[in-house]
Amino acid sequence: MxxxxxxxxxxxxxxxxxxxxxxxxxxxxxxxxxxxxxxxxxxxxxxxxxxxxxxxxxxxxxxxxxxxxxxxxxxxxxxxxxxxxxxxxxxxxxxxxxxxxxxxxxxxxxxxxxxxxxxxxxxxxxxxxxxxxxxxxxxxxxxxxxxxxxxxxxxxxxxxxxxxxxxxxxxxxxxxxAANTPELAEHLQAMFADMHFSELPAALNPVASAAELSLPEDTTFRAGMAALALHRWGYDKTTVVTGYQHSAGLSVCDTKHAETYAAVLLADWVACLYRGSFDLVHWNILRRELEGIEVFTRLMPTWQLCLPE
Structure with missing residues (x-):
């Protein structure tokens, strides 16, 4: 065969x-x-x-x-x-x-x-x-x-x-x-349901407004979705802003804080996936970047679907 x-x-x-x-x-x-x-x-x-x-x-x-x-x-x-x-x-x-x-x-x-x-x-x-x-x-x-x-x-x-x-x-x-299943699609649909960027913290407003003046709409929309994922996972305003900047390409998240680093990278991935398509090269990079990092509780449902063992 x-x-x-x-x-x-x-x-x-x-x-x-x-x-x-x-x-x-x-x-x-x-x-x-x-x-x-x-x-x-x-x-x-x-x-x-x-x-x-x-x-x-x-x-x-x-x-x-x-x-x-x-x-x-x-x-x-x-x-x-x-x-x-x-x-x-x-x-x-x-x-x-x-x-x-x-x-x-x-x-x-x-x-x-x-x-x-x-x-x-x-x-x-x-x-x-x-x-x-x-x-x-x-x-x-x-x-x-x-x-x-x-x-x-x-x-x-x-x-x-x-x-x-x-x-x-x-x-x-x-x-x-294994990392792009119908179950993941259902999970992301629920996670981004009733999406309103107005629910994001006010601290993001000046950063997002400046980005929207110089970056393509697709880029800022994806960054907004990454920020929304972090917000809905329960992260503070500093992490939400960091996630937006990372996803928009304004800065690279190089924090030594393991949970913040993992959350920002995972938020960027789900935003790219939901907005675009499953990129095998990008997924392999994400897998290597997060290899060996603890699966934090509030990230666990999404992490297990995006990075199954």
């Missing part, structure tokens, strides 16, 4: 396997398209196909085996959650260039399995990879039968599918990072 993956780092981390599964396994996946079921039809400006969730139509044993191989191949701490989608494209349909950046609670990796027998170049449906949405494709993956393509999702994972001239069948396995 998924043996001898061929790895590439450009234009983003991905791998492919020419013969992904056994004949029996690939036939079972192909049978998913023969079952009577409701399909969700997407007919947007750039995303045209039909989808349906087939997770429960695949044995738990098979899903677990695929998850195990993906852990070995990606070297990522993937949780015991696998969602599988069948995708069908009909002649004339195509998928435009896009990036599936992992928002908070979203999957971090995908495995795309092609199930198109006797595929020929004129059939189309080629998966193309791009370094940016404005440039030409730098890598192509033909949708040949039992070929699998796996990749990590991030802000620059640009890809698309050329127009198909014959029906195209694909099964997509989705995987979640």
């Amino acid at each position: 998924l043996s001898q993956p061929i790895h590439h780092d450009s234009p983003f981390p991905f791998f492919y396997v020419n013969s992904a599964f056994s004949d029996e396994e690939s036939a079972a996946l192909e049978n998913l398209f023969l079952q009577d079921a409701e399909w969700q039809h997407r007919d947007g400006a750039f995303y045209r196909c039909s989808l349906r969730d087939v997770t429960e139509n695949i044995s738990a044993t098979f899903r677990t085996e695929v998850l195990g191989r993906m852990r070995e191949i990606t070297k990522l701490p993937l949780i015991n959650r696998v969602v599988v989608t069948a995708q069908r494209m009909l002649p004339g349909q195509a998928i435009g260039v896009h990036s599936d950046r992992p928002l908070v609670g979203y999957e971090i990796a995908r495995l795309v399995v092609q199930l198109n027998k006797q595929w020929q170049a004129e059939h189309g449906g080629v998966l193309e990879l791009f370094s940016s949405p404005e440039r030409e494709a730098v890598f192509s993956v033909n949708p040949e039968y039992n070929k699998a393509f796996g990749f990590l999702l991030h802000v620059d994972s640009y890809h698309g599918v050329t127009e198909v001239n014959q029906p195209r069948q694909t099964v997509v396995f989705n995987f979640w990072h």
